[in-house]
Amino acid sequence: MAVEAKKLGLWDSVRFLVTVVVPQLLRGSLAPSRFWLPILVRLNSGQWSAATINAFRRKYKCDRLWVHFVIQRTLLVLDGEGMAAVLNSDANQADPRLKAKSLRKLAPESVLISSGVNWRARRDFNEEVLDTPRRRHRHADAFIDVVFSEVDRLLDGCPEASLDWRDFRALARRISQQVLLGSECLRPELSTEVDHLVDRANWFFLPVCILHPGYLASFYGKIRKALQDRNALSRCLLRQSAEQYPQPPEADRVAVEDQVAFWVFVIRDALELHVTRTLALIAAHPQIQSRIRRDVAGASGNDLREAARLEFVECCVREQLRLWTPIPVLLRRVTDPFRLPDDDIDLVKGEQVMLYPGYYHRDPQVFGHLADQFCPEHAGAHLPPTYYFSDGRQRCAGQNLALLLVKFTLGALLAKYRFDLDGPKLDASCIPVLYDHFHVRFRATGEAAVHANQGARGARRTCHA
DSSP states (O other): OOBOOEEOOHHHHHHHIIIIIHHHHHHOSSSOOTTHHHHHHHTTHHHHHHHHHHHHHHHHOOSEEEEEETTEEEEEEOSHHHHHHHHTOSSEESOOHHHHHHHTTTOTTOGGGOOHHHHHHHHHHHHHHTTTTSSSOTTHHHHHHHHHHHHHHHHTTOSEEEEEHHHHHHHHHHHHHHHHHOTTOOOHHHHHHHHHHHHHHTSTTSOHHHHOTTHHHHHHHHHHHHHHOGGGOOSSHHHHHHHTOOSSGGGOSSOHHHHHHHHHHHHHHHHHHHHHHHHHHHHTOHHHHHHHHHHHTTOOHHHHTSGGGGHHHHHHHHHHHHHTOSSOOEEEEEOSOEEOTTBOOEEOTTOEEEEOHHHHTTOHHHHGGGTTSOOGGGSSTTSOOOOBTBOGGGSOTTHHHHHHHHHHHHHHHHHHEEEEEEESOOOTTSOOSOOOGGGOEEEEEEHHHHHHTTTSOOOOEEOOO
């Protein structure tokens, strides 16, 4: 029997705009907003959005709804089967107007907002450099050495330390730049400029010329110079990119500079966001932290290269991604007519489809009593399909690299220190829909301090690398 997509009434359309669309835009269309996220957490906007969608499902008895998302008529798909069908279809592209307006302020020719033959060339390039088909990147050992060196530098052998988001931001910047440019190669000005560009890209409705005159040209000039200096590059992503960097640039269908520009942002963002938030969840669950620390206790970099030691850490990362899906809304532009399974609505070229994995990943009808709980022991085969890396031909090309960097950073931290979450506190019985990681605070206690604390309290310091 066909499933009919229902259209929201006028009042429900206003409610959808106020409780779902506006909070999503305020959170940031490209990266979490340091200004708006704490406010949205205090307002409990995540629960508002979920309550609105729950009410619509009860009222319309349907998981596919016609809504207006940023003035465009859009099919909202809430069920897993429908999302999988859209993501695995060749009849849509991940380059709708809103996404394109944001990303053009950072990487105008990024694969994420490309289509046709350009998309194919850029996708192949991303998969080759990021080593997408392989579970482990060809330069994984060099990247892991960077991770352990930077974690040691962050904690500097202190028996106890206080850490906050600024420390994890600095750690993410140093690791990501060396993954891109090579060991010991750091260019802080790249981070400064990409921060400016990303902040402005979140304001998708303002023109480029108003937001950052000169910043984009300066940023790309530094990328161009690094790509041209091939002799200085070894065992890093830019080395592989430089090998395919053509002359003249205008003949470059791959748009190497634009792909690299996006990596500068997204690798750092993945480390900064997912290390911090996963560590907060681990610290809020003492039994899980104890299990991880037993797995990695006293392990060096070589020891942690054994895959089995970090399997459970990866499960923790995946659970964090489910609970706090980094891109809670996925938009697709229909490029060829197609129909969803069991649906009597034909989608035509030019229409927009909105998937809401951030809601689906917390749906009790799908995940049962685990929907709002941090349960890494059930991650993977024991849970329904998840879409935090998207899926199908347009899935995240760098997901394996991101997971490798995040889990080894967490493994390196937890191998030497126990972490207590000072705030914001988390209720282990019900993880909130939104979490303010910008104000996170940890107490890190090394093994020596644990033993010393049985007698006298050890020294303590605050780190801001």
